[in-house]
Amino acid sequence: MLEKFKLTEVWLKIALLFVFSAFYVAALSFPEQSRQFPQLLAVASLVMTAIALATDFTRKRAVRAEISGVDDTELKVLDADDLRARKKRYYQAWAIILLSTIIGYLFGFLFSALCLFAGFALVFGSRAKLPRNLVAGAGMTVVVYLVFGVMMGVPLLNGVLW
Amino acid sequence: MDVVLQAIAAVFLWQNLAALAGGSIYGVIIGVLPGLGPSAGMALALPLVIKWDPVTALIFMGSLYKCSNYGGSLTAILVNTPGDASNAATILDGHPMCQQGKGGVALGLSATAAMVGGTLGMICLIFAAPFLAEFALRFGPSEYFLTALLALSIIAAVVQGATLKGLIAAGLGLLLSTVGFDVITGHLRYTAGWAPIEDGVPLIQALVGLFAVTQALVLAESATSISRLAKLFGGFWEGVRTYFHYPVSIVRSSLIGLFIGVLPAVGQSSAGLLAWADAKRSSKHPETFGEGNPEGVLASETATNACMPGDLVCTIALGIPGSVGAAIFLGVMIIFGVIPGPLVFTEKGGLIYSLFFALVLTSFVIFVIGMTVGRRLAAMTLLPNAIIVPLILVVSLLGSFAIRNEMSDVFISLAFGALGYVMLKGGFTPIPLLLGLVLGELVETNYHRALMISGGSYTIFTASIISKILIVLTVLSLIGPYLGSFWKTLTQGEK
Numbered sequence: 001m002l003e004k005f006k007l008t009e010v011w012l013k014i015a016l017l018f019v020f021s022a023f024y025v026a027a028l029s030f031p032e033q034s035r036q037f038p039q040l041l042a043v044a045s046l047v048m049t050a051i052a053l054a055t056d057f058t059r060k061r062a063v064r065a066e067i068s069g070v071d072d073t074e075l076k077v078l079d080a081d082d083l084r085a086r087k088k089r090y091y092q093a094w095a096i097i098l099l100s101t102i103i104g105y106l107f108g109f110l111f112s113a114l115c116l117f118a119g120f121a122l123v124f125g126s127r128a129k130l131p132r133n134l135v136a137g138a139g140m141t142v143v144v145y146l147v148f149g150v151m152m153g154v155p156l157l158n159g160v161l162w
Numbered sequence: 163m164d165v166v167l168q169a170i171a172a173v174f175l176w177q178n179l180a181a182l183a184g185g186s187i188y189g190v191i192i193g194v195l196p197g198l199g200p201s202a203g204m205a206l207a208l209p210l211v212i213k214w215d216p217v218t219a220l221i222f223m224g225s226l227y228k229c230s231n232y233g234g235s236l237t238a239i240l241v242n243t244p245g246d247a248s249n250a251a252t253i254l255d256g257h258p259m260c261q262q263g264k265g266g267v268a269l270g271l272s273a274t275a276a277m278v279g280g281t282l283g284m285i286c287l288i289f290a291a292p293f294l295a296e297f298a299l300r301f302g303p304s305e306y307f308l309t310a311l312l313a314l315s316i317i318a319a320v321v322q323g324a325t326l327k328g329l330i331a332a333g334l335g336l337l338l339s340t341v342g343f344d345v346i347t348g349h350l351r352y353t354a355g356w357a358p359i360e361d362g363v364p365l366i367q368a369l370v371g372l373f374a375v376t377q378a379l380v381l382a383e384s385a386t387s388i389s390r391l392a393k394l395f396g397g398f399w400e401g402v403r404t405y406f407h408y409p410v411s412i413v414r415s416s417l418i419g420l421f422i423g424v425l426p427a428v429g430q431s432s433a434g435l436l437a438w439a440d441a442k443r444s445s446k447h448p449e450t451f452g453e454g455n456p457e458g459v460l461a462s463e464t465a466t467n468a469c470m471p472g473d474l475v476c477t478i479a480l481g482i483p484g485s486v487g488a489a490i491f492l493g494v495m496i497i498f499g500v501i502p503g504p505l506v507f508t509e510k511g512g513l514i515y516s517l518f519f520a521l522v523l524t525s526f527v528i529f530v531i532g533m534t535v536g537r538r539l540a541a542m543t544l545l546p547n548a549i550i551v552p553l554i555l556v557v558s559l560l561g562s563f564a565i566r567n568e569m570s571d572v573f574i575s576l577a578f579g580a581l582g583y584v585m586l587k588g589g590f591t592p593i594p595l596l597l598g599l600v601l602g603e604l605v606e607t608n609y610h611r612a613l614m615i616s617g618g619s620y621t622i623f624t625a626s627i628i629s630k631i632l633i634v635l636t637v638l639s640l641i642g643p644y645l646g647s648f649w650k651t652l653t654q655g656e657k
Contacts, residue, residue: 011588013588016334034344034347034349034351038337038352041333042337048326048329052330055326089382093551094379097555097576101576104572109560112559113556120548120552121552124382125546125548125549126548129546129548140553152564154567
């Protein structure tokens with residue numbers, strides 16, 4: 001039973017139960033015609049999620065659920081160290097994305113683009129190829145600016161600070 | 163007949179041929195950039211063409227629309243990110259083919275499908291448009307509602323092989339589509355006072371998040387290039403030859419595309435997925451679908467390309483767009499003084515037939531583009547993560563940002579990216595969620611309209627023959643996957 005709680009699938013379904021319940025409860029304050037459809041959907045989705053969750057717990061053993069969108073062939077042969085390394089890379093990617101988005105919010109989207117290229121080159125690229133990756137990133141940022149900023153008029157340099 | 167001949171002659175004027183070539187190239191570039199689909203491409207190109215002659219401008223926009231769909235299939239195959247919802251089915255087999263190093267073959271299949279499906283669809287519709295539009299007019303609100311439900315249930319049942327999970331994802335998508343102003347009462351729902359989602363969860367931003375951001379995260383995590391074999395097997399012409407090995411699938415997928423296309427507001431996203439599901443069901447080896455079966459790419463791409471002409475007929479003749487891209491195209495037409503409606507074929511016949519013929523030519527232009535640059539684009543799958551991941555993120559998030567020039571749209575895309583990643587890890591595919599989001603407004607509006615017409619009686623949903631057929635098909639699509647094993651148990655017993 002306890003091993004089932006180690007699965008992302010189980011936690012996702014539990015989270016979905018809360019999400020669907022929240023949709024139902026939040027709709028209580030809407031006028032009747034506005035709440036009818038979302039409440040109907042929320043109840044149907046809630047029931048289906050509960051059934052799916054119950055099915056997970058009646059299974060004899062835990063089954064890793066990742067589907068073809070994620071390459072699970074690797075997961076089957078990866079040891080604990082590799083899995084930890086994957087997790088680390090995932091969090092590093094999010095850190096770069098969030099930091100560059102904040103920079104983009106403050107200074108304009110173009111700086112966000114520059115940070116993404118530089119961040120991934122620094123963290124994910126090999127040290128030997130760092131200069132090449134940085135130059136490629138800077139070049140692509142210039143192309144983005146010329147195509148979208150100059151030719152199409154997208155305000156890439158508008159941030160909240162200026 | 164004179165009108166048609168004059169319309170064809172008009173396409174060969176130098177400015178219209180230049181618009182066709184320019185729109186095609188621009189469309190492929192826009193489509194190739196993950197997240198920037200036909201709608202964003204047309205929106206970005208509008209300032210450029212606003213002062214052009216209407217025929218030239220609409221040829222440019224039509225070519226852009228069609229080619230960005232093709233470009234979207236390139237990214238679906240190469241980086242597992244559909245340029246638009248219409249390419250969602252292509253990722254199911256196209257990207258696994260790419261991972262096996264058969265990116266060139268998949269691109270050849272996709273370009274041939276664009277040429278064959280698009281040409282077949284266009285030729286059929288030039289002659290059959292009036293009859294098909296008349297049939298589509300028999301659809302009332304209850305039929306629209308049930309058609310959308312059928313599309314959702316089929317996708318939920320077949321796309322992943324786990325009906326319940328598919329339905330849960332579709333339910334979440336439909337619920338998210340209720341965020342914002344209620345189209346019937348005007349009441350604001352689930353926005354928590356946040357202005358960027360008052361008009362609803364923005365579709366393009368959600369799409370960018372669910373596919374591009376999720377894909378970037380998956381790539382970043384795996385630390386390998388997109389093609390895990392580090393080299394590409396098979397070329398464009400192998401894909402072309404493979405395409406013609408499946409004549410039955412070509413015909414079936416074209417017919418599915420045509421039929422779905424002519425149904426107002428159902429659109430290309432449903433056509434590709436339904437044709438893929440149909441090919442899987444009728445195959446002797448259904449287990450190979452989703453693992454890189456070329457027939458899967460063929461079916462989805464042929465249907466999507468055959469669907470677009472029908473989609474345009476509904477948009478032009480009825481004013482009901484079949485997809486987000488068609489909705490933008492509808493707006494472009496109105497800007498150029500072409501008011502959609504039943505009379506448009508007589509009042510603006512020359513312009514409409516010029517557009518149709520230009521789209522036939524565009525199908526061949528796509529093939530040439532695929533033949534000349536497809537292989538080079540396939541090489542993109544060998545780029546290291548340190549370059550490809552930020553490139554996907556920058557271009558797709560830029561597509562999200564450029565629509566309203568708001569950083570809040572980037573936050574929305576990132577939120578959907580996180581959701582898409584968790585869904586994949588949790589064994590859910592985000593495709594039914596996206597379809598729920600796309601069809602949500604159609605489902606709810608027609609649900610309410612049908613009930614208003616019937617005075618609140620639910621019998622309206624079973625009143626017509628079309629409704630009854632749609633209900634039977636929906637039920638069959640849901641229980642169908644279980645019937646096979648039940649029948650086997652019944653006839654062979656438990657072994």
